[in-house]
Amino acid sequence: MSIPFKYNWRNLRVRWRSTLATTLGIALVVAVFVMVMSLARGLKATYLSTGDPRNLLVLRKGAMAESSSQITLDDVRRTKFLDGIARNERAEPLAAAEIIVLITMDRTSGGKAHMQVRGISPMSWQLRPGIKIVQGRMFQPGRRECVVSRNVARRFENCRYGQRFRSGKGNWEVVGIFDAQRTAYDSEIWVDADEAREAFNRSFYGSIVCRPVDELAAAALIRRIENDKQMQLRALTETEYFRQQTRTAAPIQVFGACLAAIMSIGAAFSAMNTMYAAVGSRAREIGTLRVLGFRPRSVYVAFLLESLVVAAMGGVLGCVLALPLHGVATGTFNWTTFAEVGFECRITAGLLLGGMLFALIMGALGGILPARLAARKPVLEALRAT
Amino acid sequence: MTFPGLVLRNALRNKRRFTLTLSGVALSLFLLTVLRVVLRGLTDPATTDEAALRLVVRHKVSLANMLFAKYKFRVEKMPGVRYCSKMLWFGGIYQDEKNFFPQFACDADTVFKVLAEAKIDPQQLDRFVKERAACVVGIKTLNRFGWKIGDRITLMGAMWPCNLELTIRGIYSGTVDETNLFFHHEYFDELLGDKGFTGLLWVRAENAAVVPDLIERIDAAFANSDAETKTETEHSFQLGFVSMLGNLKRLIGRISFVIVFTLVLVTSGTMSMTIRERVREIAILKALGFGAWRIFCLILAESFGLAMIGGFAGCLGAWVLVHAVDIYKLSRGLFVNFEVTPRILAQSLLGAALLGIVSCLLPAYGNLKRSVVEGLRAPD
Numbered sequence: 001m002s003i004p005f006k007y008n009w010r011n012l013r014v015r016w017r018s019t020l021a022t023t024l025g026i027a028l029v030v031a032v033f034v035m036v037m038s039l040a041r042g043l044k045a046t047y048l049s050t051g052d053p054r055n056l057l058v059l060r061k062g063a064m065a066e067s068s069s070q071i072t073l074d075d076v077r078r079t080k081f082l083d084g085i086a087r088n089e090r091a092e093p094l095a096a097a098e099i100i101v102l103i104t105m106d107r108t109s110g111g112k113a114h115m116q117v118r119g120i121s122p123m124s125w126q127l128r129p130g131i132k133i134v135q136g137r138m139f140q141p142g143r144r145e146c147v148v149s150r151n152v153a154r155r156f157e158n159c160r161y162g163q164r165f166r167s168g169k170g171n172w173e174v175v176g177i178f179d180a181q182r183t184a185y186d187s188e189i190w191v192d193a194d195e196a197r198e199a200f201n202r203s204f205y206g207s208i209v210c211r212p213v214d215e216l217a218a219a220a221l222i223r224r225i226e227n228d229k230q231m232q233l234r235a236l237t238e239t240e241y242f243r244q245q246t247r248t249a250a251p252i253q254v255f256g257a258c259l260a261a262i263m264s265i266g267a268a269f270s271a272m273n274t275m276y277a278a279v280g281s282r283a284r285e286i287g288t289l290r291v292l293g294f295r296p297r298s299v300y301v302a303f304l305l306e307s308l309v310v311a312a313m314g315g316v317l318g319c320v321l322a323l324p325l326h327g328v329a330t331g332t333f334n335w336t337t338f339a340e341v342g343f344e345c346r347i348t349a350g351l352l353l354g355g356m357l358f359a360l361i362m363g364a365l366g367g368i369l370p371a372r373l374a375a376r377k378p379v380l381e382a383l384r385a386t
Numbered sequence: 387m388t389f390p391g392l393v394l395r396n397a398l399r400n401k402r403r404f405t406l407t408l409s410g411v412a413l414s415l416f417l418l419t420v421l422r423v424v425l426r427g428l429t430d431p432a433t434t435d436e437a438a439l440r441l442v443v444r445h446k447v448s449l450a451n452m453l454f455a456k457y458k459f460r461v462e463k464m465p466g467v468r469y470c471s472k473m474l475w476f477g478g479i480y481q482d483e484k485n486f487f488p489q490f491a492c493d494a495d496t497v498f499k500v501l502a503e504a505k506i507d508p509q510q511l512d513r514f515v516k517e518r519a520a521c522v523v524g525i526k527t528l529n530r531f532g533w534k535i536g537d538r539i540t541l542m543g544a545m546w547p548c549n550l551e552l553t554i555r556g557i558y559s560g561t562v563d564e565t566n567l568f569f570h571h572e573y574f575d576e577l578l579g580d581k582g583f584t585g586l587l588w589v590r591a592e593n594a595a596v597v598p599d600l601i602e603r604i605d606a607a608f609a610n611s612d613a614e615t616k617t618e619t620e621h622s623f624q625l626g627f628v629s630m631l632g633n634l635k636r637l638i639g640r641i642s643f644v645i646v647f648t649l650v651l652v653t654s655g656t657m658s659m660t661i662r663e664r665v666r667e668i669a670i671l672k673a674l675g676f677g678a679w680r681i682f683c684l685i686l687a688e689s690f691g692l693a694m695i696g697g698f699a700g701c702l703g704a705w706v707l708v709h710a711v712d713i714y715k716l717s718r719g720l721f722v723n724f725e726v727t728p729r730i731l732a733q734s735l736l737g738a739a740l741l742g743i744v745s746c747l748l749p750a751y752g753n754l755k756r757s758v759v760e761g762l763r764a765p766d
Binding site (some may be wrong): 031104 | 403
């Protein structure tokens with residue numbers, strides 16, 4: 001089957017005005033799709049990159065989040081020294097009791113947000129080796145000092161290095177900035193756990209992070225904690241806990257999909273219009289092609305291809321338009337933790353591919369009917385057309 | 387042939403194109419209208435005269451920090467306070483996590499005096515007040531799960547280490563949000579061993595004049611205590627909550643802008659396609675003595691009419707969607723306040739009108755500039 005490629009390409013250039021309008025239309029739809037989905041991708045990626053598969057997280061039974069979990073001091077002591085938890089060189093168990101306190105902070109971009117303040121124990125740093133202080137120093141317990149993530153320092157009022165903010169019974173000074181490498185910890189303020197409990201009137205801890213010696217020990221610990229009727233706690237791997245938080249992205253995904261679906265139908269209509277006009281005004285050319293020996297099938301493919309090329313150009317342009325959003329930091333509300341989670345928009349190769357595919361579907365939808373019309377035109381009639 | 391007749395003939399000359407363009411315009415305006423409805427539903431909590439009298443007293447640190455329950459006794463004695471009820475977000479799970487709806491522990495004797503606009507049968511209210519494990523449910527939630535009076539339901543505590551076994555004793559309606567479940571704070575205290583805290587205090591002021599002063603007096607009363615308070619009107623409390631969701635206004639605003647821009651682009655492209663095919667006809671009209679203004683009006687009327695019909699269809703579609711589909715059920719309890727207001731309708735139609743005008747300007751300009759001779763010579 002021969003296809004008059006050159007003829008198609010020249011046509012696009014001659015009819016550049018309507019080609020441009022359709023291309024831009026498709027480009028904008030693709031751009032919106034890629035942008036909204038990059039929010040969902042970024043949010044998911046943040047949670048999926050958080051947590052260490054070797055760590056266990058112990059929460060109160062029934063609690064869906066660290067921030068709504070409570071563990072009494074007795075239970076913390078009992079859990080910490082359970083068999084199977086690894087020990088460091090000084091024979092201390094690798095387990096850290098932590099507490100999350102939610103505080104209201106002002107965003108630099110306006111509005112308020114619930115922030116997670118994580119009260120940590122000294123062992124917390126050993127359990128999360130990926131997190132490093134990049135500016136200033138670690139806080140000293142008892143002096144109303146805190147360290148914040150780089151993301152928080154940028155996005156919230158009074159959280160820059162050296163600044164102070166008031167909350168609870170404290171006027172907290174930011175003495176250090178840490179980098180949590182785009183994990184969910186990047187939305188947090190870290191202080192000493194016991195100081196947090198005192199400053200925010202908590203008699204309990206929230207959760208325990210611990211490191212079992214190996215996978216077998218981990219499974220045994222999970223069972224052991226689950227079956228302990230006295231403690232009413234449950235344990236799960238840290239990665240599993242954060243994987244569950246990815247459902248925060250679901251509403252954004254649904255929103256993006258609905259939006260894209262409706263907009264794409266509109267764009268397909270526009271493409272169809274353009275293609276019908278193209279077929280209509282080129283009747284004589286179609287007739288000529290047929291006389292020259294091109295089969296109806298070739299004409300059909302040629303016109304469909306023309307539509308697809310326009311759509312592909314729109315797709316590429318749309319992806320390019322969306323690209324600047326990559327890496328832009330933003331935040332949303334996680335209903336489960338009841339706190340803000342910061343993330344960076346992520347435009348992956350897969351997402352771009354999705355955008356292109358989406359554009360091509362619009363092109364195909366817009367091109368099939370007009371192309372069929374072109375292919376079925378009787379030769380003589382087409383030649384006679386004015 | 388009359389002027390409107392000519393416009394109509396022109397518009398319908400290519401029926402396929404007319405339909406496609408119309409559908410495109412209608413679809414886009416539908417989307418714009420729905421986006422505005424969603425935005426309004428999420429960011430503009432409805433307020434009533436009654437709500438303006440209500441104050442929310444919460445812990446200064448954040449909503450997730452608890453107040454001492456004893457604060458209620460001080461607040462309810464303050465001059466200017468008419469009624470006061472403790473409120474605590476229970477956040478329990480009914481059968482499955484997907485069945486989300488708000489549940490509050492409250493003071494049974496005062497909660498419906500604070501929430502004064504709620505309509506509830508006096509006998510039902512009486513039974514609710516007298517029975518410790520009773521609850522009152524909003525009509526929307528009741529219908530959503532097909533409950534009826536007397537049903538027993540279990541709520542598993544996700545935030546608190548206790549499960550509630552409640553009996554439905556009453557139904558309320560007539561408020562902006564008819565989805566809540568209210569139960570006895572004492573019942574919660576009993577299950578948890580009376581820890582002596584609550585989430586927030588819900589206050590109804592005597593009248594609107596005392597509100598600003600009352601806010602200051604309440605916060606001053608608990609200043610420098612173990613749990614300092616932040617008091618605000620119910621409306622500003624809700625707005626504060628909305629702002630936690632992130633900058634939805636900006637996101638939806640930008641998307642709407644892109645849609646409008648695309649729409650103008652595409653419609654204007656179609657209009658120029660239409661006009662390009664008529665170059666010769668327009669030249670003939672000119673030769674017959676039609677002024678440039680008349681010809682412009684001809685084009686404008688066609689484009690304007692197309693946009694307006696599309697606009698009406700889009701708005702109608704949005705209206706039907708909002709009324710025919712139970713958005714509350716569909717969104718699993720997230721969208722409560724979902725309505726196509728006259729203001730949103732007006733905005734959409736205004737948008738359509740502007741679209742009609744703007745998208746014919748460029749094509750019309752190009753055509754009117756062309757001389758008669760040039761036009762007559764133009765190939766089809």
